[in-house]
Amino acid sequence: MYKILKAEKLADKIILMDVLAPRVAKHCQPGQFVIVKMDDKGERIPLTICDYDREAGTITIVFQEVGASTTKMADLKEGDAFRDFVGPLGCASEFVNEAPEELKKKKMLFVAGGVGAAPVYPQVKWLHEHGIEADVVLGAKTKDMVILEQELEAVSGNLYVTTDDGSYGRSGMVTAVIEDLVQKEGKNYDVCVAIGPMIMMKFVCLLTKKLGLPTIVSMNPIMVDGTGMCGACRLQVGDQIKFACVDGPEFDGHLVDFDQAMKRSQMYKTEEGRAMLKLTEGDTHHGGCGNCGGDN
Amino acid sequence: MADVLKKVPVREQEPKVRAANFEEVCLGYNQEEAMEEASRCINCKNAKCISGCPVAIDIPGFIKEVKEGNIEEAYKVIGKSSALPAICGRVCPQESQCEGKCIRGIKGEPVSIGKLERFVADYALEHDINPEGPETTNGHKVAVIGSGPSGLTCAGDLAKMGYEVTVFEALHELGGVLVYGIPEFRLPKQKVVAKEIEKVKELGVKFETNVVIGKSTTIDQLIEEEGFEAVFIGSGAGLPMFMGIPGENANGVFSANEYLTRSNLMKAFDDSYDTPIAGGKKVAVVGGGNVAMDAARTALRLGAEVHIVYRRSEAELPARVEEVHHAKEEGVIFDLLTNPKEIFVDDSGNVKGMKVIKMELGEPDASGRRRPVEVPGSEYEIEVDTVIMSLGTSPNPLISSTTKGLETNRWKCIVADEEFGKTSKEGVYAGGDAVTGAATVILAMGAGKAGARGIDAYLKNR
Numbered sequence A: 001m002y003k004i005l006k007a008e009k010l011a012d013k014i015i016l017m018d019v020l021a022p023r024v025a026k027h028c029q030p031g032q033f034v035i036v037k038m039d040d041k042g043e044r045i046p047l048t049i050c051d052y053d054r055e056a057g058t059i060t061i062v063f064q065e066v067g068a069s070t071t072k073m074a075d076l077k078e079g080d081a082f083r084d085f086v087g088p089l090g091c092a093s094e095f096v097n098e099a100p101e102e103l104k105k106k107k108m109l110f111v112a113g114g115v116g117a118a119p120v121y122p123q124v125k126w127l128h129e130h131g132i133e134a135d136v137v138l139g140a141k142t143k144d145m146v147i148l149e150q151e152l153e154a155v156s157g158n159l160y161v162t163t164d165d166g167s168y169g170r171s172g173m174v175t176a177v178i179e180d181l182v183q184k185e186g187k188n189y190d191v192c193v194a195i196g197p198m199i200m201m202k203f204v205c206l207l208t209k210k211l212g213l214p215t216i217v218s219m220n221p222i223m224v225d226g227t228g229m230c231g232a233c234r235l236q237v238g239d240q241i242k243f244a245c246v247d248g249p250e251f252d253g254h255l256v257d258f259d260q261a262m263k264r265s266q267m268y269k270t271e272e273g274r275a276m277l278k279l280t281e282g283d284t285h286h287g288g289c290g291n292c293g294g295d296n
Numbered sequence B: 001m002a003d004v005l006k007k008v009p010v011r012e013q014e015p016k017v018r019a020a021n022f023e024e025v026c027l028g029y030n031q032e033e034a035m036e037e038a039s040r041c042i043n044c045k046n047a048k049c050i051s052g053c054p055v056a057i058d059i060p061g062f063i064k065e066v067k068e069g070n071i072e073e074a075y076k077v078i079g080k081s082s083a084l085p086a087i088c089g090r091v092c093p094q095e096s097q098c099e100g101k102c103i104r105g106i107k108g109e110p111v112s113i114g115k116l117e118r119f120v121a122d123y124a125l126e127h128d129i130n131p132e133g134p135e136t137t138n139g140h141k142v143a144v145i146g147s148g149p150s151g152l153t154c155a156g157d158l159a160k161m162g163y164e165v166t167v168f169e170a171l172h173e174l175g176g177v178l179v180y181g182i183p184e185f186r187l188p189k190q191k192v193v194a195k196e197i198e199k200v201k202e203l204g205v206k207f208e209t210n211v212v213i214g215k216s217t218t219i220d221q222l223i224e225e226e227g228f229e230a231v232f233i234g235s236g237a238g239l240p241m242f243m244g245i246p247g248e249n250a251n252g253v254f255s256a257n258e259y260l261t262r263s264n265l266m267k268a269f270d271d272s273y274d275t276p277i278a279g280g281k282k283v284a285v286v287g288g289g290n291v292a293m294d295a296a297r298t299a300l301r302l303g304a305e306v307h308i309v310y311r312r313s314e315a316e317l318p319a320r321v322e323e324v325h326h327a328k329e330e331g332v333i334f335d336l337l338t339n340p341k342e343i344f345v346d347d348s349g350n351v352k353g354m355k356v357i358k359m360e361l362g363e364p365d366a367s368g369r370r371r372p373v374e375v376p377g378s379e380y381e382i383e384v385d386t387v388i389m390s391l392g393t394s395p396n397p398l399i400s401s402t403t404k405g406l407e408t409n410r411w412k413c414i415v416a417d418e419e420f421g422k423t424s425k426e427g428v429y430a431g432g433d434a435v436t437g438a439a440t441v442i443l444a445m446g447a448g449k450a451g452a453r454g455i456d457a458y459l460k461n462r
């Protein structure tokens, strides 16, 4: 069992937890993820490592309630435990293995959308600890959904916060901010790292392709084992098929087939919809939604 | 009195009934039936059957005890050579191993060695009879990677010799393919697999789940930082292959591993578990091995019409004959000498059909089997909503790519000798599918035993 040492609500439906998992904490690097499983009957849920404390042996995760499993997970309190917590999985971000002198010459722009702030944070923090200040665009739907602002502020060069509805920071989507920075504010970047909902990464990539700005994205397809055993997480990247869990999760965003990836992530929509109804409506859900026709 | 040339028939669930449930298909012998079948064994002096068994169980020895009703004694005889008899009795390809060599098979049917072994092992599980316990520990620490049959066997054997063994497993359950691949209706998880693993635990073996070697820690770190003096790699061959045909990334195309893992490991067939599975209404399973049969029969039980699409003919099907027989009885349709060319996808990204081509058998290839060649112009379309690719698997490079000085061959298999499982790296031994590529449970067990011998010799001579 993997004990939850802290559980905190960051925003509506966004939860942060510190979990005791010394083996993971000892070896993890920015860019990697874990898979958690609540109990005997739970799903295996992949979540990016948001922070780690090697001494205390803890891993920080931040997740959004989107479906049945994450909603149930949100009920866990400090002192509860996950049945399973495995990692670190996937490859570390490429820059971790780059020569420090080379890396210092690069101007990097991070783009975080929604809970994407969680996976962006450890990367920017790592760079900061290695003397590199990267710029960060932090986007959210609205003011209340902006997360990890102080944390990012402390480790980034310039932090540009934006909200879709203009209720906080700049106004508009992250793509508009990137465009402004590069085209109006004369910023020059060598590489962009964009992490957030697939649709956001797709549009960031369309833009940066036009701007000639190489872009890395962190893909979050549906996974089962996370060790390369099932192929559920496969993606078309250029002319190759890649398994996100072992070859990624980070890829060259200009090569990823986002449209296919987005369709693949809808795969279990009806099934999961039923699971969600079962969870929220208990035994009364059968036959009510007009969708699945009940279990008979 | 029954016909002595024939096996005592084994009771099975009716095909119509079992096609709709996940309970075990074969019900096994009771003691009376087992004793009757045992009496068909003529206790050969130079027993050929033993040479057909990769772990050389003293087959006439244990059958003699069964004949006399001494089931506990029979279990002890088997226990000397095999740590997982309830499993092997169920899944070994007996027709090409022990039973394939049995003298009785020349004129009639061979002795039903597998079913007898299963009976003895089940009896031991039910009556809590344990294998001979460990001596006092010798203080030497050995790490075993993977809890499939090779790892379990190696760990069990080393524990019996007095080593302090820890098994590291990447998944959240123990058993490897036995829990994530082979379905419940062929190998019950709680009743059989979990109980046999319990026996390995009783020998003093420690288990740590959720540890991916190569990620959570490495072999070098196990040796340098955690004090393990030797390591056995039994990590299997889990990486699924795809065909590389158009449409293969559509929703509704699965590797057999994914389909089976969702159903077996994650128990998607049971509504009270959270993991979903898209069972499909009309399913094509591509391939003809045990894995393909398991995927097909799982899809059938989830309510689909199922076709096996296999490019050679029935004679070449690599699956156990019993599985092919069971699949047919249950209503799986065999589209033989047929191969997929393309998968058709609708606008939402879902499978809507598949183009296949007829094949004929040409000259024998390297495997000795006649090579299938396409019949020009014979393409046609079949309507399916799900395609399960069961084309074989290869070893995962996670371990070999993170371990200094560990030699692999061009199929990414770890290079290890057969007798002791010795690899190119000192103190590191390997066996099972990780070395041979996808093979069988009993070969993996044999390799686990070899590894245990190798590690024992290595640590004694240090």
Ligand SMILES: Cc1cc2nc3c(=O)[nH]c(=O)nc-3n(C[C@H](O)[C@H](O)[C@H](O)COP(=O)(O)OP(=O)(O)OC[C@H]3O[C@@H](n4cnc5c(N)ncnc54)[C@H](O)[C@@H]3O)c2cc1C
Binding pocket: A033, A043, A045, A046, A047, A048, A049, A062, A063, A064, A065, A066, A067, A068, A069, A070, A071, A115, A118, A119, A219, A220, A221, A222, A223, A249, A265, A266, A267, A268, A269, A272, A273
């Ligand atoms: C490598 C990786 C890292 C991830 N890191 C994080 C993280 O740090 N924080 C976080 O909140 N989430 C993260 N995710 C996504 C997270 O795993 C999913 O949100 C979660 O599995 C949903 O489970 P559920 O049962 O609650 O929802 P479901 O009921 O499975 O899904 C609800 C809805 O979300 C969609 N969906 C399902 N899976 C995903 C997915 N992987 N990505 C996007 N949409 C999906 C479905 O189409 C469905 O409509 C990550 C995913 C991967 C693969």
Ligand SMILES: Cc1cc2nc3c(=O)[nH]c(=O)nc-3n(C[C@H](O)[C@H](O)[C@H](O)COP(=O)(O)OP(=O)(O)OC[C@H]3O[C@@H](n4cnc5c(N)ncnc54)[C@H](O)[C@@H]3O)c2cc1C
Binding pocket: B091, B092, B093, B145, B146, B147, B148, B149, B150, B151, B168, B169, B170, B171, B175, B176, B177, B178, B181, B182, B183, B211, B212, B213, B214, B234, B235, B236, B237, B238, B260, B290, B291, B294, B320, B396, B398, B399, B431, B432, B433, B434, B438, B439, B440, B441, B442, B444
């Ligand atoms: C669906 C299916 C049906 C089959 N049917 C039969 C049959 O009827 N009869 C028969 O004889 N054989 C059958 N086989 C083949 C047989 O199951 C395998 O040959 C056998 O299980 C191999 O054993 P193993 O110990 O080498 O590996 P596995 O059983 O594959 O176990 C390897 C274990 O190592 C773990 N692992 C892998 N990498 C790591 C890592 N980096 N760190 C930690 N742990 C790791 C895996 O999670 C797994 O648990 C079947 C296989 C499948 C897939």
Ligand code: SF4
Binding pocket: B052, B053, B054, B055, B056, B057, B059, B082, B088, B089, B092, B094, B097, B098, B099, B113, B114, B117, B442
């Ligand atoms: S272990 Fe397998 S091959 Fe050996 S006797 Fe038993 S069933 Fe036959």
Ligand code: SF4
Binding pocket: B040, B041, B042, B043, B044, B047, B048, B049, B050, B059, B060, B063, B101, B102, B103, B104, B111, B113
């Ligand atoms: S070959 Fe057949 S008859 Fe002879 S000992 Fe073996 S099982 Fe018995």
Ligand code: FES
Binding pocket: A222, A223, A224, A225, A226, A227, A228, A229, A230, A231, A232, A233, A234, A243, A244, A245, A246
């Ligand atoms: S999640 Fe199974 S291979 Fe990636």
